[in-house]
Amino acid sequence: MQRFDELDMRILSELIRDASISVPQLSKKVNVNASVLYSRIKRLAKRQVIKKFTVLVNEGILGINVKATVGINRDPKLKEPIHSELLKITEVRSLSEVTGRFDMIISINARTLEELHNIVIERIGKIEGIQNTETFVEMQRTEKEPLYAVQTSLSR
Secondary structure (H helix, E strand, O other): OOOOOHHHHHHHHHHHHOOOOOHHHHHHHHOOOHHHHHHHHHHHHHOOOOOOOOOOOOOOOOOOOEEEEEEEEEOHHHHHHHHHHHHHOOOEEEEEEOOOOOOEEEEEEEOOHHHHHHHHHHHHOOOOOEEEEEEEEOOOOOOOOOOOOOOOOOOO
């Protein structure tokens, strides 16, 4: 069992807010020496708590204006080929196998509703083994950054 202390949780919370913050700036925010902070970040990455540092893109500026979730029912015997075909579609952002009325849920980003329609009907709907789909178009999104609770130990 891995243990994480209050400082680890504060570091994670600050890095989620802005992963581009410099170590000296972050050390002032969390009130810890920069060398200690640097070693803590390295340790969190080595333990794979921090999986990667990344960029958050404003997709609206790039023309990606439609986001949708698609519930899919499929032939269970064709799970792997369907999975592979879905991942070949550039606009498919994530794929999750789920419980409930669908076998899987995928997230799609598209430029227009017409493009979304073509992706779902012409590309996804024609994959062998797809039995039916139901599309949920995102109307508005409110995101919340996770704030990790300050705890003396968390298990992985």
